[in-house]
Amino acid sequence: MIEFEEMPMAAVRPDTADTLLRLDGLTTYYPIRKGLLGRVKGHVKAVDGVSLDIREGETLGLVGESGCGKSTIGRTILRLEESTGGQISYRGEDITRYSISKMRPLRTEMQMIFQDPFSSLNPWMRVRDILKEPMLAHGKATAATAEAEVDRLLDAVGIPRSYKDRYAHEFSGGQRQRIGIARALSLNPKFIVCDEPVSALDVSIQAQVLNLLKQLQKDLGLTYLFIAHGLGAVKYISTRIAVMYLGKVVEIGTKEDIFRNPKHPYTRVLLNAYPVPNPRLRGREKIVVQGDVPSPANPPSGCRFHTRCPFAQELCRQEEPPLAADASGHAAACHFAF
Amino acid sequence: GGSGYTTTNEAAATEASSSSSGSGTAVIGIVNPPTTLNPINPNDTASTQAISIMNDSLMVVNDKLEFDPRLAESIETEDNQTFTIHLQDKAVWNDGTDFTSEDVEYTLGMIAAPAVTTNINLSFIEGLNDSGKLEEGQTAISGFAAVDDKTFTITTKYPVEITYFNDNFSGKVRFLPRHVLKDTAPADLDKSPYMQNPTVSIGQFSFVKFAKDQYVQYKANESYYLGAPKLAELYVKILTAPNMVAQLQTGEVDANMDRTGLIPVEDFEKVSNMTNVTSSFSPISTPVSVMFNVQKMTDPKVRQALEMAVNRPQIVDKLLKGNGEIVDNMLPSTHPFYNSSIEPYAYDPDAAKKLLEEAGWDFGQVIHFSIPVGNKVREQASELVAADWKAIGLQVEIQKFDFPTLLQKLVSNDYEVGVVTIPYTADPSSVFNYFTPASAMNFTGIDDPELTALIEKGAKETDTAARKEAYNQVQQYFHENVPQFAMYVDNLMSAQSNSLTGKVGPDMLNNVYLWEKSE
Amino acid sequence: MSSTKLQALSSANVQTPANVQIEHSESRFRQVSRRFSKNKMAVAGLIFCILLFAVGLFAPLLQPYPPDQVTGDFSAPPSSAHWLGTDQIGRDVLSRLISAAQVSLLVGFATVAIYVAFGTVVGLLSAYYGGWIDTLVMRITDMFMAFPFMMVILVVVSVVGPSLFTIIAVLALFSWPSIARLVRGSVLSLKQADHVRAAVSLGLKTPRIIRQHIFPGALAPIIVNATFGVASAILTESGLSFLGMGVQPPTASWGNMLSEAQSISVLSGQPWLWLPAGMAILLTVLAINFVGDGLRDALDPKQ
Amino acid sequence: MVTYIARRLLIFIPVLLGITIINFIIVNMAPGNPVDMYIDPNMSPEIAEAKKEALGLNDPLFVQYIKWLGTLLTGDLGYSMSSYAPVARLVGERIMPTVTLGLAALVLALLIAVPLGIISALKQNTKIDYLVTGLSFIGTSIPNFFLGLALIYIFAVNLGILPTGGMQKLGGDGGFGDRILHMILPAIVLATGIAGRKVRYVRASMLEVLKQDYLRTARSKGVHEFWVTNKHALRNALLPVITVVGLEIPILLGGAIITEQIFQWPGIGQLTLQSMMSRDYPTIMALNLIAAIAVLGANLLTDILYSAADPRIKVG
């Protein structure tokens, strides 16, 4: 129902056998309702034609400014939000319109870790029950075996077994995030969306959690979609990185591509803006973009970044650049890519 | 019968000349609000009272239940069928227009007009059907004839005793000003502006304002034919019972309205102790009846047992603090037609129980006892009655209803035992008529040819003694068959501010024009 | 999760976060009760309520006289025989006060139980399913809430006839919309909470999500609203009694006992006729309000 | 804004229609009708029947409803069945007294509640706070009929400084002062419950606002603490109070029934009770309708006021 620019997909995205999840022109719009009659007066185009694929075993980092639609992508993939267009395929299977019940078995394969360690755990349940509940619901464990599974999960995320009778509010932020990870692991998933899992944590704790995630991935062969708005964590954990701006992916490539050879001006701006923890670099040349991110309800015409782009030309105002890839698969959506 | 019967008003003749502008304002407290001032459709006692202050009837009832002439100078009859009425010569509407037989004719015509809503039923008059209306196509009432401007005759279908005539006609009908209303179609009469603002009237006071649920305001009728009132203004003030007591004390209210301005029993002591107020007990009051639906409570023995089980002395002595009496049915002992030979059943729970057992009453059966809200003493007495019944092992369930609901249940005989107060008038037919199958309000549902015959006889007999005999038998019948019995008769308290000179009590409104107020 | 893999993992990963200084694990109930017990007024209120319940429960044992029978002089002041005197038709005030406690508590709690249960279910479903169901429910609540409460209750009670049952039913009928809205509101916000999203993404079934993950969150405002609801039902019954539409005699309710005070003489000269019932209402409503207030603070997750 | 109001008014229609239907059903379920009430034993069944017929009481319910609705649309509320006065006039006369009393009570309640609530919040957990809280609970817990009677007893009967009831002194106009004098007690009674609830609300709202960052900002600018609370905090704290004031309207109307009854205040409440007692259907229906309109109108007004007061919220 929603039109989107047809892009030279084939070139960009060889459909390799190891593609675990694939998005094709995914859009998720939130209706803006006004007044009491609640008539729809427009849409927040949170995700507006995103195509990418995630390969088995990799970590795809997703970065971008606040409100650009990162979480929405994550939630849409997990069908926590209904997409308004495009397609989500998991292991080659189109799951975009799966019913709730059809989706249920797939839930064991795909999981999510949330940003806010405070609100993501049910405050009225004990850790033990938080972890048991999904296993019992999917018949992954019986009442008899669940206890042992809980212990193993807790061990895996480094929470003492003796704490399993506690409630979420009795843990520190880092510990809660570990419990959230344990819960995500409880169904033995293949794919986990990590929605800014460390940004609410203190620096020293962030490292603990990042290390844990990395370790788990290695040991369990997990695939991650790792959402962050800071580049630091993404760089540490990702194999490939997608940069989003206003509901669109503007650049996608391997970690090295993005950090060594960014093609899109926005990626450069992002890299540049990141304050480097090295005082000797403070004098370096910097591109500071002016202005704020435009509203996703009313995105600019042409290239969405043109309003803030230091290199914008007339063409950028007129025409939306396609996401064009080079031979190595490093793609950028810019008329004047570097 | 057939002997001449004349009443004249001496006072009227002597005092009519004195006419001086009055002064002072008196306030009568009333608890039940009047709803309408329509002279020919007074819905309730309070409305009747409010109307009577500004609209005289031909005769008025005094506190001995005798009729005194008012608009009529005299009412005479030879044969108890044709009644000749002489109107007061000086009677004029308060706008100066002469009051004549034409006004009477107009009013009767309106009452008899099928399109007019009225609760006055003159079906005993010649020419009217059983509903008191003119038959289709007729315009004149054959039973009415104007002799001259101030004289007219009424002919009844059958001979009636003069009390009956007065009760149903002379004391009841109030008049409409023909000169104001003659252009109003009968169908529009109810809603005509006059009914909301009846400034033209013939009575002691004239209408000024009716602020609904607040007060009715009157001013002295300077041209009143019995002499201009001594007060300049009169208010009927609507308030709650506790407020009325409070306002008697604060002097905001000068007197309580008879029957519709009840002072609660619990306040008797307080009121009698007020230094600025004089209180007395009125000699007349209405019995409060316990009605049986005889179709459901079929056995007279059971009904009698229920009467005997009620500790009426307790109600009178303790609840009413002695201010009341025990009678058996519809009439108080002060009523001329009261059958004093009947000894009310004494309180005897054991006998009652025995009687019930004799009658084979199932003690497991629940008796639903319906009582109206609004009169606290009545509610309390009903609770005592229920308690008495429970005490002899009966199952009783009290159901309280607002008055309209209870009335509906009574009318449709949808109840077992209920409480109601039926106001009596000078003529006993008004209360006993409830007990014939022809009545729209045969609460008890009784249909005994013997009783019906007795009641009809009482109504139609022209001889007073014979009527009395008939009604005595009716009362005896009631005593034996107990379709109803009186819970109690309470003496009502009348209170009057010391600054008010004038008579209060049952006939207080008859002579308001003589009231005086000192500041 | 395959346990072998995890086993291998666990040894490497066991890392007791050093020195986690968290107080001994406390159940939510204990935590709430600890917070609640700090509020002296609330505790006093609770104790009062418990005592009241005990009185209601053991009424027959505590009543010196049968409450509906004439057992003394009329309107007699307190004496050794009748500690709180007798009422206007000679019944023992203390005994009636105790019976009335049963009735008033019944009115309060039964009303609330009914409307809270109903309103909660409606609110939960309305919010969870949304769409036209939600719109319809909201319009209906609009309608109910546009009725002036007391006016309509009066009309309805006078129509169906006042009895303990109808009063409870009518009060409940006109009270559920507020709870439904309250629940709907908190469910709508809870629906966005990450832990509910997590539950969905874990593939839990909808009823379980509502029951286990949404309902507990909506519970706190419900409980608080319910306590205040009890108080207001007791008050409304007393108002109806004043107008003669309350619980019917000879059954005693505090409301109809208090409406005896509708007389200057009683008010000024016979305090035993109204003071006990008045105090009972005031103290009970106060106590329940204090409990509600205490619960609100104790259940507040922000604290 | 205009379109917003228009849209809101449009939504009122189905709600009101629903209300009238429910209303009509409830009212007509009632046993007893005005004719039965006034039937005289002398009145024959035919007359009674004719009277019922004339009043349309024999029509099927839905016909009665349609008829009523039809006349309603022409702006005609019909005639009272007990007094034959036009209902519009009956009700019209009662609106002002109720509105004045209600407004007086509301204003009085807010005048009491706002300062007390604020003081109580500022002095949180002190004796003053406990005192205010206690008082507010008593305010909400005391049955208003009881309070009314007690006030009459104290101020009118014993001290004799205020009238016991009514809206004005009988005989003589009395003027404005007289009206105020008559209004004091009923307004206090009505205000007590509202004030009790509002104190708690203002307190809670103020406590919430006192935690806000922008107060710290104001303090860091060197703003005097007095202005921090009375300018920066107060306005924010009072905003939510606006919304709950609107919610008081139905309660106010309900409370008016008892209060007006006690004080003989000739308003909507008293008329309701009287009409109910006399089964005056047209009046009851009109009253309910008007009350519902008042409630809906109050809600709308609340929303408009709120959006006027809070720059963050714009309707329309």
Place this chain on the structure above:
Amino acid sequence: MNDLLEVDGIETVFRTERGEVTSVDGVSFRLKAGETLGIVGESGCGKSVTSLSIMRLLGKTGSIRKGEIRLNGRNITGLAESAMRQIRGSEVSMIFQDPMTSLNPVFTIGSQLVESIMLHLNVKGKTARNHAIDMLRKVGISRPEEIMDEYPHKLSGGMRQRVMIAIALACEPKLLIADEPTTALDVTIQAQILDLMKKLREETGTAIMLITHDLGVVAEMADRVIVMYAGQVVEEADVFTLFDKPLHPYTTGLMGSIPHLDGDDEETLASIPGTVPPLQNMPPGCRFHTRCPLATEKCCAEAPPLLDLGEGHRVRCWVAQGDSEAASPVPVSSAKGVTT
């Protein structure tokens, strides 16, 4: 004594339901005019309380129990509230972390800006308004006249933070305390704000106390840095020294925890195990010993002092101070956790 601000061993306590907590325990530092001091540390370590102590905005429950704060040589610790109000907003002003909640939603930007100008600059009406518009322009807000009459909710986070800065700088304070001014903002906006602060610092010569937990921001902005842990200063040095040669194990841990954008990818990040001990329940000895990989017996028993190891590099660590007893670290049981 030409330091603008001297904080001398302040101890700030709060009365709470569970008794008194000491949030800031013996913090001392100085700040010269025009200098930028960065304060870093984990959440809850007392950064904000330190700054609020300077502003004396500790609320009813907080108080400075010990120590002295001197502004321009004047002791302001015991100053009357009225005198303190004179200082706030004019000599010292403050901006806060969350621009979304720091502006009063019911007053226009203009009135909130003018309020402080009228309070301290003794100007009124048009002059005040013009001054306010100038300030808005200075912080890079286009269309300042229109923004004056807007309410805060119409502005984006970055704009609001600019407004906050305009308010703070309106009366030309000598010291600006910025409590995590960019934490709530996006990186691109953060870069804008940091840029703005740098520019304004150059123009006005205002000293800045910059509180943050982002070492990158510190590296970008600060001249000198204080590292706080559990209510205490654990290390203080000029920014280059600190990043080149951190001495305190906590500082080292922090540095290791951040993934660097340049340089090689670490297999695992260094991390500090465990969490900060709660204020009510501080361990004896060095407060960091429970998480310190170098902790010795002495660290568990005796609290180390904050010692100047030369060139203003101050450290609170027995090991770093080369204490003989701590020379050979004996792992303490509770600190043996392997970092992951």
